[in-house]
Amino acid sequence: MRTNLFHIVLLSIFLTMGSLKLSAQEIPSTKHAIPSVKQKDSITKSISIAPKPATTPPPTATTVNDTNKKKSDGLDAIIRRLAEDYEKIDQEKKEIELYNKAELYYKDIELKAGKIVMNYEKNEVYAGRIKDSLGNYSQYPYFKQGTNIVEADSIHINTVTKKARIWNSRSDQGEFRVFGEVTKKENDSVIFIKNARFTTSKNIKDPEYYFLAQKIKLVPGKKVVVGFTNMWIADVPTPLALPFAFFPMSEKAESGFIVPTFGDNNRQGYFLQNGGYYFALSDYYDLAVTGDYYTNGSYGLRFDSSYANKYKYNGNINIRFENLITSERGLPDYERKNQYNIQWTHNQDSKANPNSKFSASVNLGSSKYFKNSLNMNNVGSTLNNILYSSVNYSKTFQTVPQVNISLAATHNQNTNTQEINMTLPTLQASVDRIFPFAAADAPKKGIIKNINLQYNLKGENRIKTTDSLFFKSEMFRDAKVGMQHSIPISTNFKIFKHFSVSAGTNYQETWVMNTVKREFNPITNKDTLINNIRGFDSFRTYNFSSSIGTTIYGTYDFGADKKIQAIRHVMRPSISYTYTPSFDQYYDTYEIDATGTQYRSYTRFENGLFGAPSQSYSNNIGISVNNTFEAKVRDDDENAKEAKKVMLLNNLNFTTSYNMAADSLAWSPLRVSAGTNLFKEKMNLNFAATLDPYALDNANRRIDVYNINNGGSLFRLTSANVTLNYSLASTDGNGDDKDKNNQTARNGGREDDLFGRASDLSDNRTSMFKEEDENKKPDKSSGGFFNAKIPWDLTMAYSLTYSNDRREKKISGSSLMVSGNVDITPRWKMGVSTGYDFVQNGVTFTQLRFERDLLSWRMDFNWVPFGTNMYWGFFIGIKSSVLSDIKWDKRQVPDRRLQ
Template structure:
């Protein structure tokens, strides 16, 4: 018998070796022996057992001296077993008993139970719990292998038939938690279960919902096939049922249908949205094809694809097309239109190729797409005024000197005017600085050794068009292209040990392939512009010098004071620039004065006007620039008594004053004085940004600037022309704890579409009904939080974001505030399951609320409930959603949307 014990133990482990014992088939109750979960009927444990037959763990029976049979040994690893009370061998019954906290370990497999019995006569193994002092059934069998766990009430396995019966098994497979009353193992890949509950709820014994099936077939890691399936919510049967069911159990992505949501629109009728099919093409790429349909004939199509190859690149692509019909055909208010949007984002892993990089960020389409889209998930994007795209490739050629090369295509689109600007493509090449006179050993010193120069090349093809003719041949009619070569030469040195001096010159060579000759047509009395095809060029150059230093002022108040010291840092700077006049590139033509036909006017022009880089400057300029930046810091006594050093506090952050004086000008030589700076209110959180301009020149009666000082015209020394005050402040309950969180903004769909990464303009929803950034608990770091309801009111998570701006204008004595608004958004978790949020703003100048969105979310354990509401404005609408969180059952949902009335 002792020689068979390892094989019987192996058979017990072999049946539990499968990843799950959660499913079963129709059970033949006429054959086999049923083991009741509540009570063991095989043996009366602890009764009539002689003490001499009780073997302790250290007994010599464990190290058996009987030789083992020769031949194949099925066991490939060591088998360890133990029990708290005893391990007993019964020679009369030919059985082995492990009682109380019994455990059998084989490799990475661990079997725990209150009682494990090995029957050598029947070649069967039993594992089940034991009653405690109160008669409760405890120490139920638990099987563990790696991350897999099965918790039945009892297990029975027959070695001869290689079949097993498991009673009241509880296990997890994929996202399902499964409980089966009886499980039968047919072979190592097929199981059958009877009276089965399967759910995504964590509590499989008391789930908030489950699917009940009387008979199912289970194939591990593949599928569950069942007969009649009925859905229960809170143990109450619902009308939701299927005559049969098929549930994929693989954790890999699988293809399948996407169930649409429904709603109604005031002018398009009832609709179905976001219905289609998901294609799991491979482990590296997928495809989502969904669409919308409205009963008045409007429709939309959407294709989305994500791709990712680890350590190389990742990205996503989206294309959406909408055909929009207003009202019904034949009605006087019927209108027809369409819009589209193309998005592409691609990023390369920096480790894949350090010397070259390819990236893409594309967002282009119809100018009115975000405002008119019938199925806009990005709520905050309808306020976008521009669409921008960039696709670029860069390559670095190592060496001395190093050469950097980049090729890019860019797109910028104003959604208000419909103007589209493209560069297809832009070539940039640059060479790192070369110091021809640097010493072979030691640091560079003096004006000669610091002389350096570079070479930069920029070539581009620029197109300006309208979105109405975008993607048509007409968009290339006004294309202009050319190249610019630039060689800057610079040097720097110290003057009197305190002044930093830098000076240099820049030479530019511009190449164009079209120029424009102008002449006057006497017959039409109009100026004619003729396009001259062919290569042409012009050169320019300029000189500059810069002198700067840093001054420090320190006032000490004593180490016993709260404010111990104040330090003032000033950085004055003087610059000089000179730009020669390039009259040689200008010509003249004669034009008849329309007011006096007998008078001839000479008009100056350059053939380079209208080319890629414009005409060179004709006016000689020589100007001096003056600037002064200030920083004010204080040393204060730290509130922390254990701190050994005082705390530094910034009082004024980089407050700068600057202007310029044109030496070559004949009037209005002094430019407006610009002021800019920041006042820190809360360290690293809130800084008030200030900007203003002051002018010393006066205005005439027509509010035009004249060459006369304002103070000599009866005014003050300076005349404020404009000013701006703004700040942004975001804080939350986490600011008062040590927890920090870093979010990947690239995963934010609103941000990828050109909007803000936050929810200041509202939150959009995913296809599964959840708000963006709410796939995980936003107030946790991924770990389950223990909530004490008694003290929860003192730990309510919240966040708040504020944006304020005010602009003052007085260029022409209008003396008015042109914009004045406050935007805010916030979220509060009222309880561990309830959260609310709002995004809104108030236009103080116009005295009205800006776009407002109210959000409500409820965590229903296995379910998710969301409600968003735009109570007013032309985008008035609401959306209600409730559905199962698990991605496997994401199609089990109810979603109701109410579209805004576009006829208002």
């Protein structure tokens, strides 16, 4: 690909300058160092640093003094010591010797070893290992002073000057584990190490990789300065070496540079990605500024900030901007496009303020950002076509009655049509229920005492715009403003002991600032809609509703000796009545032709925020029947005292209505829905269908003739759909423990991996392995073979839709999606996400995933073999954030053209 010569030269200079820097500061880990536990010796007996059992005699306290002559350099603190074989005090040599499982505690020093010798005149302590019965060394010294812990072969330390010599020391310094052949401790703050190996591997004795340095100067908690350093992998030296290096170390977050990734893609040329600077601004918030640069002139910027205040709130802000260029200036396919994405999440701690709450979940920006972005391979977000945002504040006033107020700003964006709907803001207020005919502490029984009323208020400023006009003045031009007041009054009571009755009325008053006007246009010979006439207007509506229902229980017993002992059926029938009058006073007429003899009615409130008043009155009778079926099954467990209850059908519902005011087609279609869980609740099955009692004429229009009277069946099936979800795993029989892809969900995609797993190109340390998976060992309970018990998980989703509204009689939708992951070995994971569309006869999005856990390293390969999202990526690198720049990352991103 031709690239701009100026940009290539600029990038070459930048890379040359960057190569002079020998080390760089990575985003530091915010985790505190955890003292390591003594590594077990595969041959010799290891020492535990845990406290002694209660049966062990307590350490004795001894103050040793010279009876002949007092010296100023004698012991100035109490010594506590333990030894399993013997303790020996030599007053002549001024020494205390402890042998076998020896422990010594002096001031802030804690020392454990096979043998300990302390000269309290010279203030020197020696600790070493001992040989076991087989002649192998065991009980290696363990030294702790303050927070500094060292394990070694032998230790020689002066308790006054703090100087020490340590042979074959093993210690943790942040995320590094350091093994030194000879260590010289000058004081509490400076340590020199000769022939040192430092690594992030958990196995310090036999690490899979390490850096070998001839000389190291270590200032714990501050810095590490090393001489000539060479990287070794599997005890084999590599060409990767540095003449010297400097590693800042701190338990606190530190600012520093983020090293970019170098590579090339299809259309933008060579690039540097995800380079920038990390600002550790305070203990409460930080900021990472990263960017991308491509040799054809494209670039990107990202600002990522996290903040938290314990017991109050936490959140994250992510702002992304990209300037993308395709082809070259002067060519027909040249195009330049800016795109952005803003994400913000804010969560308030429930204990911060019980009477008010603020939360935010924002995801807005360019509609094609996830499709065109060069620094994101997030298929779950690419396939999603909805972006949603909401910012909410609510407050409760503890008055009598209680008052609730909430303010919200919402955003809904269709990335296919680029249509955006926003409310800036939505105001909602409500006054809690008031029982005017009953005392506050009296029971609410009967028709009168149960009468209650509320007051609700809802106000909106609704904006409808497009992606190209977002945040421009035209966006606010056609905004609609309105407010709706409602006062519902209701009561409920029982009749004949078993029937529950409720009745109520609802009064609504709607205020609007936008209306419309229709009139006949003699030039076009059509009616014209004059939209968005500004000015205050209002209308008032009311209705009445009541319902009566009961619950019927039925049980059929098969006998206690049967597998299925009984089936229980619970039926909840209900009948409702709704009356809505006609509000003709809000309707006007206009001419629809030039003769002036034909008129049509309309309301100026059409297309309003809260709908329009109805012109026709209705007397609706609603009928619904809800059913559940449950079985009592004998439990095969001999210790079980009772039978198991198994849900057969969670719901089986029938719903319809009859409009007594209609002159035709009074019955509405019958809606049937059902749902159940099968296979120990691992499969969820839902079904829904619409049945129309009326027939169709030759033009496929509904007529006022029952279908059974037209030569058909009692009902005509117009639509049906079936959804099936199946999720399980080998661990506990379900797939609920599967990792949730939070970033994909935040971008608007699915939480599961039916649309694949997202690849975070800015941090490829994200792994399919959980922390407990990395620490687990192979299961050898079944003959020692790992594949006798292979961990796996499976997720499946199937959807079927049938359409027959106008005699189509066709399957309009039928698709299957499957995802699965399996542990081939304890360190190998493989996953696949795919699907098939049976209507379009094609394979849907497919992704193959492979990952190898290399202990301190990880390696993965992701492959999308076909489709518009074709992609492959290979990565191998160190897991630790300190050395995350030691990696090899190669990928072929989708050949995206700007959309």
